[in-house]
Each structure stands twice: as C-alpha cells, then as structure tokens.
Amino acid sequence: MRYVSTRGAGAPKRFSEILLEGLAADGGLYVPETFPKADLAAWRGLTYPELALRVLSCFIDDMPELETLVRRAYHPRVFGGEEVTPLKTLEPGLHLLCLSNGPTLAFKDIALQLLGELFESALGPTITATIHPSAVLRAADAASREREFAGLVRDLKHVAKRLTEW
Numbered sequence: 001m002r003y004v005s006t007r008g009a010g011a012p013k014r015f016s017e018i019l020l021e022g023l024a025a026d027g028g029l030y031v032p033e034t035f036p037k038a039d040l041a042a043w044r045g046l047t048y049p050e051l052a053l054r055v056l057s058c059f060i061d062d063m064p065e066l067e068t069l070v071r072r073a074y075h076p077r078v079f080g081g082e083e084v085t086p087l088k089t090l091e092p093g094l095h096l097l098c099l100s101n102g103p104t105l106a107f108k109d110i111a112l113q114l115l116g117e118l119f120e121s122a123l124g125p126t127i128t129a130t131i132h133p134s135a136v137l138r139a140a141d142a143a144s145r146e147r148e149f150a151g152l153v154r155d156l157k158h159v160a161k162r163l164t165e166w
Helices: 048-059 066-073 109-123 133-137 142-153 157-163
Strands: 002-005 030-032 087-091 094-097
Touching (some): 066 109
Antiparallel strands (some): 002 030, 087 094
8 A cells, every 4th residue: 555645746655664653754644645445345244353454454555564553452351342432322322432531531633643653663672763743743732642642652752752752
C-alpha cells in the first residue's frame, strides 16, 4: 500500500515512511493511493482486536509485527476487559457503544493506544527516528492535549523519551 499527499506533490510512500512524518512535505494529508475492498460479511462477529487487525492489514503492509502491536494496544489490561468497545443494550432496538474504557476514559484512547505501539515499533531501541509533533497532537484541542498525551505514552519508554525531547 502506498500513500500520496492530498496536495499532489511528492512521490508515493509506504506506511512506515509516513508514520512519524505527520503532514506531507507539501502540507497535505497522506491518503491511500488506492482503496481496498472490504469483506464486511467476513468481519462480522470478530472481536475489536481481530477487526482492527483485518482493517489495518489492508492499509499497512510493511510492518510484519502489526498483529503483535494490535494485540498489545487492545489488551484487556489496557481497556479493563476483553471488550474494547462494548455494546450495551438499553432497550430492544436501542444500543449504546461504549468508547470510554481506555486509560484516560476518552474515545481517543482507542486510536492513541495503537498509535503509541506503532511509534514504539518504528522508533525501536536506538531511537534514531524523529516524530514530528503534528503526528501525535494535530487533532487534539488544548483542553484535552495533556490527557491524550499521557494516555499515549503510558508504558512506552521509547516514545515518551523522544516526545519529551521537543
């Protein structure tokens, strides 16, 4: 899978090349060059980690450790149980999807737990890569930035060390 900038400049890049970059050099967002077809019927009944792995595998084909990273990100100890996003039935035909089971009790934990694992993997023990601040906090507003940052770096020594060097 290759990614291109929404502004059209630059050569297509692999996921591992854009992970730590944030925005493209021309200021655009990276988007897939092509979109894979989803087999929704085959995905029914999967757990959240299983579904996440299936979807992410369609877009990330250059990280052989992806399955391990997904399993660590969505481990029961992180989200307080086997169900990352439990569905609660309030009454017949009315359901509530719970998105606040993560470390900071915010829906953004779902993405940030995985992002932390991806960063940890990309940085590795030698920490030779650089993370651009926009790669982590681009969408966070000032009121929630500290909480989201704390949730992201929980247990991730390489990411935490690199991010605190800004």
